[in-house]
Amino acid sequence: MLGAGIIKGLRITARNLIGSYHDPNRLTTQQYPEEPARLPANYRNFPFLVLDAPSPDEEGTLRCIACKMCERECPPQCIRIEAARDENGKLQRRPKIFEIDISICMGCGICVEVCPEYSIEMDHHFEVVETERHQSLLLNLQRLSKPNAYFHQINPNKATASDKAIAEKKQKAAERFATTKAHTPKDSK
Secondary structure, three states, X not given: OOOHHHHHHHHHHHHHHHHHHHOOOOOOOOOOOOOOOOOOOOOOOOEEEEEEOOOOOOOOEEOOOOOOHHHHHOOOOOXXXXXXXXXXXXXXXXXXXXXXXXXOOOOOOHHHHHOOOOOEEEOOOOOOOOOOOOHHHEEOHHHHEEEHHHHHHXXXXXXXXXXXXXXXXXXXXXXXXXXXHHHOOOOOO
């Protein structure tokens, strides 16, 4: 039928108009610059690294162990990680360099899904206006790191679930260590 799409669109518009009179919170306009935008908890923008801090005042430690899984799985290859080394040149389980080029990042969230340590999550900060073109769009380790309290603020359900998973993982590792230590023969002299 000719004009079926227009009739369908007008029907949806009329339904929303009438529905907004019955429920005033249903279709309200956000006064964005004056009021902060209300974003859903599962909103995805650009990644950030989670810092585990004992308290919000203290500087925490990164959950990232520089396994480079997010770097390998990133479709546009916008993540660069270099593991830290000690004075003997041995690799350590923390990143020395962690950079994300947000001019290339498409916000797919694959890096979040593949991270075994729950160290990379998607941020809600979407106002990324910068005056400088290259250096401000390349986020380094300091600019990417945000405390776990911030993660609990933007997505409390997922943050609680990841904290619980990390605690269970640490408990299993401690139990494994205790059983191996119990079964290890002592030196006899």
